[in-house]
Amino acid sequence: MTVLESARAFLDREGRLVERRLAAVLLDGEDPAGVVAAVEAYRNADGGFGHGFEPDKRCPASLPIDVECALDVLVVAGAPAPGWVGSAGDWLASVATPEGAVPLAFPVIERYPRADHWSHWTYAPGLNPTAGLTGRLHHLGVVHPWLDRATEWTFSRLESEFTEDAHALSEVLVFLAAAPDRARADALATQVEGWLARLQWFRADPDDAGYGLTPLHFAPTPDSPWRALFTDAAIDGHLDRLARDQQTDGGWPITWEPPSQASTLEWRGIETLRALRVLRAYDRL
DSSP: OOHHHHHHHHHHHOHHHHHHHHHHHHHHHOOOOHHHHHHTTTTTSSOOOOOOTTBBOOSSSSSHHHHHHHHHHHHTOOOOOTTHHHHHHHHHHHSSOHHHOSSSSOOOGGOOOOOOOOOOGGSSSHHHHHHHHHHHHHHOOOHHHHHHHHHHHHHHHHHHHHOOOOOHHHHHHHHHHSSHHHHHHHHHHTTTTHHTTOOBBBOOTOOOOOSSSSOOOOOOOTTTTTTGGGGGHHHHHHHHHHTTTTTTTTOOOOSSSOSSSSHHHHHHHHHHHHHHHHHHHHTOO
16 A cells, blocks of 8 residues: 555544545545534534543543634635634633733543643643634634734734744744734744744754654645755655654544543544645655
């Protein structure tokens, strides 16, 4: 079997419905309506999203990180913003600080199985996920009062100082690519290379098998606005590593400990589809 065939077989056996439907959109050209319907299964009556959409916590309650997961699938699928996006904005507004910032999660997650790293630090509002949420909403062309406040908060925070980790930077890059005020966004973009040099959880060395984000998380396609941050050698090295990381079962591994076997398989499905997207974008399939 080819890399693609074995990866698709893994998704068919082990992946969630949402990854299988998303793969059909990206690889088979299917209508994104199916993946949008799969996303809606994670939606709550309050307008937010939960039910472990981000699989490291099994909490059914609405959480900002799960709203971000829903928006991200829409962006990746190239789907138009459905009607529930406005309700998700209303829910984000209801849990945000007066300035518009939101945290990743809330203490309600402690009542359910979760990975060890999902703890008190996820309750603090920050660029992760506020910047990523706002960037994805801007990408989708959404207009919402919370989005205006969150955008200004994100700009102000970045114009003050950036001292956060690789996950926060990945959120910031989504924001900077989509923010409508291009003058402010482009001015901040000139600082990204300096921020990158001192990031925690950035895995610059493709031979490093530990946990972290790589250049391919920041520049998943050759036409990414952040591709120029990395040398050809760095990108090629990480593409080689990504290709050889495929497992004998067809899927890709993860480098952290989710709270359950189900969570592990869900994450491996997510990572397998990400690997296929990146390898295909760089003409490595």
